[in-house]
Amino acid sequence: MRPTIAIIIGSTRPGRQGANVARWVLENASARDDAAFEIIDLVEADLPPLDEAMPPAAGRYTHRHTIAWARTIERFDGYIFVTPEYNHGYPGSLKNALDRVYAEWNNKSAGFVAYGVDGGVRAVEQLRQVVGTLKLADVTPQVSLNMNRDFADFINFTPRAHQSTALTAMLDEVIDWAAALHPLRQRASKVG
Ligand SMILES: Cc1cc2nc3c(=O)[nH]c(=O)nc-3n(C[C@H](O)[C@H](O)[C@H](O)COP(=O)(O)O)c2cc1C
Secondary structure, rough: OOOEEEEEOOOOOOOHHHHHHHHHHHHOOOOOOOOOOEEEEHHHHOOOOOOOOOOOOOOOOOHHHHHHHHHHOHHHHHHHHEEEEEOEEEEEEEHHHOOOOHHOOOOOOEEEEEEOOHHHHHHHHHHHHHHHHOOOEOOOEEEEEEEEEEEOOOEEEOOHHHHHHHHHHHHHHHHHHHHHHHHHHHHHHHOO
């Protein structure tokens, strides 16, 4: 199978770097022919704080925005989370997006592109802890962009050459694992 992979922009603030980083991921990824890629923007998803009465694992979504988000997430075989580090964690906008649905994430792959003064590594460690609960298989290679070295004057995103190599290593595994987990997704859709 040829997986379809979402590149999810985790930050939502005006002037965010997340959109620039996601564009760079898409530009690099689009040169490949072993998967298709699409950017998903949490600003466009416009999800309020969790407002569903039932836990998402029950799959009984009632609000239009939750159902739309579920339909978006279910279309993909794997995800690349583009995340900044906020106060040594990942943004609340991303946690809210993760928490809102459940089955739509299951048995798919996950990779991370993080940025921060220490490469956003603490945000990714927190994300790894959470995505496993959603039955997402997180790959080990990750991209850690340094605010001082990959963003000129802290603002202009100019990744160093080796970051593309790191991105390729991460994409390789996200695509492989998305394909490897395909039989589990098929089994789940037959049972459901
Ligand atoms: C609320 C907030 C908290 C931050 N905390 C951290 C932090 O703990 N570690 C870090 O490396 N950078 C931190 N930063 C700096 C961000 O890495 C930097 O502003 C980055 O551009 C934020 O991502 P965004 O532009 O996509 O919103 C913080 C920025 C904000 C807005």
